[in-house]
Amino acid sequence: MAEEIKADEKIDITNLVCPNTFVKTKVVLDELDEGQILEVRLNGGEPVQNVPRSLKEEGHKVLSLNENDDGTFTLFVEKVGD
């Protein structure tokens, strides 16, 4: 279950718009080590369409993506590579 994934770092990008959603995610992910997990709270629509896809394009592993009760989403991503 997604709830059981333990994140090493957590960010909220619901106040940002494209492309800053992914920019902010990248900046935080850059600080992590390979294999560490980042939890991202993001809005539906464009962010939920683009951020997971961009993360995958850069080779990271999207572990789960779930919708929350308030309409936002929670994404868990594992950092791959340096």
Add this chain to the structure above:
Amino acid sequence: MALNDEQIERYSRHILLKEIGAKGQKKLLNAKVLIIGAGGLGCPVGLYLAAAGVGTIGVADADTVDLSNLQRQIAHSTADIGKPKVQSLKESMEAINSDVTVNTYEKFIDSSNIRALIRDYDFIVDGTDNFATKFLINDACVMEKKPFSHAGILRFQGQLMTYIPGQGPCYRCVFKDMPPKDAIPTCRQAGVIGAMAGVIGSLQAMETVKFITGTGKLLVGELLTYDGINQSFRKIKLPPCDGKCAICGEHPSITELKDYEQPACELKL
């Protein structure tokens, strides 16, 4: 050092690039680049490196801005005529990005001062307009084991190559020595199309950013030439150093720097 919110926004288009990212941007912010010459090439190099957030940029030039410079030296404006070029370029760079520290050296670069000057920098950009200084920069960079970008422009032609110590031929490996005095037309006689400075200077800025961030392949062992008349680029493979080069060879005959005589067009008339 973490990037602040303003920096994240300013450099977002860099950060988005897989090859650069926040890590590459931090490398740029920590880098020190010296631009020799604040003219046709030095202007676009300075502007792009300042915009890119290269943290410390040195600019060396002894000249003041002249009306005839403005056709191609795009960091200088009409109001800057008479002002030292290093000052004018610094102001343009700082107007783009206050993250950047610009050190100015308002003096001629010669054999007595170049080694100490380049020692403080990670990468050197040759934006000069004469062979004497080009050979001087090459020899000093070989001696101090500093990487540098060479470029030259004339009429509708431009060229550039990059020297990385131990990885490929130096400028002297390729061009050996100063051309005979009247072999190459002087800049005042020959002219140069303004945009050529922008094309080649921008390519030098590209090499610099790639060197700092460790991205892609540099023009090491290759000379890139651009012909504006035919709109064609050509990449010429350069032979590796044969070991006999007078400066970077196994037994260099040049053991100390000297100042070559400047061609006639460099003299103050």
